[in-house]
Amino acid sequence: MMTHIPRARRSLLAAATLATLALTLSACSTSDPAAGGAGGDAPIVALLLPENQTSRYEARDKPTFEAELKKSCPECVLKYYNAAGDANKQLSQAESALTEGAAVLVIDPVDSNAAASMVGSAKRQKVAVMSYDRVIYNADVDYAVKFDNEQQGAVGMKSLLDKLAAEGKTSGNIVMMNGDPVDSGAAPEKRGAHSVIDGSGYTIAAEYDTKKWSAENAQNQMQQAITAIGAENIDGVYAGNDGMATGVIAALKSAGVSPMPPVTGLDTQLDAIQKMxxxxLYESTYLPVEQEATIAARAAAELARGKVPAGDLVNGDVDDQSQKVPAYLLESIAVTMENMREILIDSGYLTIEQICTPEYAAACSSAGLR
Structure with a gap:
C-alpha cells in the first residue's frame, strides 16, 4: 500500500522544493544589506550549519532558510557559516558572527555539549539563540526547531522489520549502525530504533555508534560485523543515515553478498534513491527539511525583532538536560520503492531525470519509472 500524503502536505513539499531550486542558483554566503536597502542598522541573522558531507545542508537547508528569511524579514541580513564537521571551527565562526553584530544565532551544533559555550557568549551580549536540527545541551537557548529523532529512528527500524516479516522472517539477525554520540540527535534516534526492535523477536547481532556518521567508518564496522557473524547470517541492517548505508552496502558487496539483505538509511539523498x-537500498527516511528550514527562518525573524516565537511556530518542547525549550518538532516518513514516486517525485522533491541517469536507466525501466 502507498502511504497517503495529504494534499496540503504535497503542496507544501512542492512549494518548498521549488523555492530551494530557485535559490540554489542565486544564493550567496552573505546577504548584501545594500541590496535590500536595509542599511547599517539591519539586524544580522547568523546561520551556523555543522558539516558539508551530508548534501542536505548546502543544497536544502541553507537556500530554503535564506529564501524564507528574505520574505519574513526583508530588513534582515543573513551571515552563513559551515563548520565542515569541526567543533572548534564552529566556535570560531560563532565568535565571528557575534563580533560582526549578529542579533540572532541559529546553530546546528557539531558537538551538542561544546556548543553551550557559544550560547553563553551570545547571552552575555544579549543575542538570541535558536538550536536548529539538534539540541544544544545545558544552554540558555530561546527556541528550537528539529525533527522528532525518536520517531525518526522508529520509522527506519519499523520499515526494516516490516519488510522481513513480509518475507516470512519473524526472527533474524539485525546489524545496527547508529549515529555519532556527540550529535544530540543520535541518542534519541537510537532509542527510537530500539523501541521497535527490543522485544520484537529479532536479534541485534552487532551494534555500533559511528563517528561523524561517516560512510567509511560504517563500511569498516560492517566488515567487522560480517567477520564476526558471517555474511550469510545477516538478515537486515539498520543504518542511521544514507551515508552510513552506502558504507554498509559497499562492505556487503565486497563480501560477495547477493542478493542484498534489506538495508535502511535516512535523508533520501539522490544517490541513496538511485541505490534504492x-x-x-531498501528504505530511506524522508525528512521534510524545507519545512524545517522555513519554520526556523520565520522564528529567526521573530527573534531578530525582539519577539518570542509563538502560535503556529511552537508545537512542543525539547529537553536540553537543564530546561524545557519551546520548540517546533517535525515528523519523518519512510520511503521505499512502494511510495517513492508519490512522496519524492510527485511532490517535486526529485525528478525522474535526476534519478534516471544513464547508469540507472535500465533499473529505472525495470522499476516502472520510465
Missing amino acids: VAGD
Whole structure:
C-alpha cells in the first residue's frame, strides 16, 4: 500500500522544493544589506550549519532558510557559516558572527555539549539563540526547531522489520549502525530504533555508534560485523543515515553478498534513491527539511525583532538536560520503492531525470519509472 500524503502536505513539499531550486542558483554566503536597502542598522541573522558531507545542508537547508528569511524579514541580513564537521571551527565562526553584530544565532551544533559555550557568549551580549536540527545541551537557548529523532529512528527500524516479516522472517539477525554520540540527535534516534526492535523477536547481532556518521567508518564496522557473524547470517541492517548505508552496502558487496539483505538509511539523498532503484537500498527516511528550514527562518525573524516565537511556530518542547525549550518538532516518513514516486517525485522533491541517469536507466525501466 502507498502511504497517503495529504494534499496540503504535497503542496507544501512542492512549494518548498521549488523555492530551494530557485535559490540554489542565486544564493550567496552573505546577504548584501545594500541590496535590500536595509542599511547599517539591519539586524544580522547568523546561520551556523555543522558539516558539508551530508548534501542536505548546502543544497536544502541553507537556500530554503535564506529564501524564507528574505520574505519574513526583508530588513534582515543573513551571515552563513559551515563548520565542515569541526567543533572548534564552529566556535570560531560563532565568535565571528557575534563580533560582526549578529542579533540572532541559529546553530546546528557539531558537538551538542561544546556548543553551550557559544550560547553563553551570545547571552552575555544579549543575542538570541535558536538550536536548529539538534539540541544544544545545558544552554540558555530561546527556541528550537528539529525533527522528532525518536520517531525518526522508529520509522527506519519499523520499515526494516516490516519488510522481513513480509518475507516470512519473524526472527533474524539485525546489524545496527547508529549515529555519532556527540550529535544530540543520535541518542534519541537510537532509542527510537530500539523501541521497535527490543522485544520484537529479532536479534541485534552487532551494534555500533559511528563517528561523524561517516560512510567509511560504517563500511569498516560492517566488515567487522560480517567477520564476526558471517555474511550469510545477516538478515537486515539498520543504518542511521544514507551515508552510513552506502558504507554498509559497499562492505556487503565486497563480501560477495547477493542478493542484498534489506538495508535502511535516512535523508533520501539522490544517490541513496538511485541505490534504492537499483535494489541495493531498501528504505530511506524522508525528512521534510524545507519545512524545517522555513519554520526556523520565520522564528529567526521573530527573534531578530525582539519577539518570542509563538502560535503556529511552537508545537512542543525539547529537553536540553537543564530546561524545557519551546520548540517546533517535525515528523519523518519512510520511503521505499512502494511510495517513492508519490512522496519524492510527485511532490517535486526529485525528478525522474535526476534519478534516471544513464547508469540507472535500465533499473529505472525495470522499476516502472520510465
